[in-house]
Amino acid sequence: MLEILAGVLGFIIIASLGWVFVGGEDSSTQALKRAEGMGVGRNISTRKTAAQANTPEARRKVIELQLKEAERRERKARMTMAAKLKHAGLAMKIRTFWIISGVLGTLAFLIPLVFGLNLLLAAGISIVFGLGLPRWVVGFIGKRRMKKFSSEFANAVDVIVRGIRSGLPVHDCFKIIGKEAPAPLGPEFRRLVENMSVGLTLPQSLDKMYERMPTPELKFFTIVIAIQQKTGGNLGEALSNLTTVLRARRMMAEKIKALSSEAMASAGIIGALPPVVMTLVFITTPAYMGLLFTDPRGQVMLLGAAIWMSAGVFVMKKMIAFKF
Structure with a gap:
């Protein structure tokens, strides 16, 4: 009985050793194969991703993302006054610009008061010369430079x-x-x-x-x-x-400018007609137009007319400014 049991145990031991050294695999070998399989899968996935990135659709998406990012940077770059000074190529600091604007606004407010104009009209002139004129000059220089x-x-x-x-x-x-x-x-x-x-x-x-x-x-x-x-x-x-x-x-751009020249000329004539007519009437009959400058009600009417004319010129400019 003991001999039979010893023989069975010996067969099991020999068979186990043969399976280990010939047909079997340990955990490290299996882990190595799994790692290799994962590496192959990653390489295949990487190759697929690279192939997809070279397609026209992928390149189009890359270009769209680049355009959107550039447009976002452009909007951000055009917002601040410091950026506009850079566009114009001016070396002054933003603090210097605001000091100049404040001085111009103060002078534009005091000079009309010295000549006896209405306080409201003087405030409007001060806003135009203090805030509008310096910004317009910087914007004009920047656009010409660009x-x-x-x-x-x-x-x-x-x-x-x-x-x-x-x-x-x-x-x-x-x-x-x-x-x-x-x-x-x-x-x-x-x-x-x-x-x-x-x-x-x-x-x-x-x-x-x-x-x-x-x-x-x-x-x-x-x-x-x-x-x-x-x-x-x-x-x-x-x-x-x-x-x-x-x-x-x-x-x-040149073609669009040529086609829109008639509209631009019409807008210029319409915008310049009221000031030109007022100037001509003031030259021929100063007493007739003088009430607008001496009477407080006339001064308020002049301020309202200037505001409405500015709004009209702004609307016409938007209508003839083509973006492409």
Whole structure:
């Protein structure tokens, strides 16, 4: 009995050893295979994700996100008065601007009182010269500066395209534009090169440049550079296509300006007609128009007329200002 039991136990032990060394797997081996399987799954998932990212739909979504982010930055950049001073290229601080505005407003309030005008009319003139005029001047300078920048930007991109095709680095192309391009394009690219020289990356330097010059052309350029750095590709070809788009947009803008010139002329005539007629009547018959300036009721009427005329000019400007 003991011999039979010993034989059975010996068979079980030998069979177990054979299963372990030949057909069996320990927990570490199984864990290794599971890890390898998970790694293979991750590699397959990564390859699928990369393949999906290279599809036209994925690239379109990336471009839409870039456009939305750029539009959000543009709205934020245009809101504050400090940003408008940057757009105009003025080196003054925001505190200096408000001091100048306060001085102008105070003088515009005191001078009409000295000449005997109504207090309400003097307050209206003070608001116009203290708040409206300085902001309008800064906005006018900024728009003119951005217009000059946009008109020369396509030529600057052409310089970059030719430099890349001839083997020059992009940084050297920026230096050439900074030296050769007229203001404000040249100084802005010089500041771009300086920012890159102190350690900022190209996207960061372009973002700072966009804060100073929030134009659609620079926005498109920033998006092309960002997409090219993320996905790769031929930068020269991409920028060449960008110059074609920029010139097509400029031609469209000129066409829109030509088609809307009649509406702009009509709006200018309608807006200038009341002041011109009032001036002519005042020159021919000063006593007839003098009551509007000497009588308090006439002064209130003049203030109301100015407010209504301003509202009308604003509405007409919105009607003929086409966005594309």
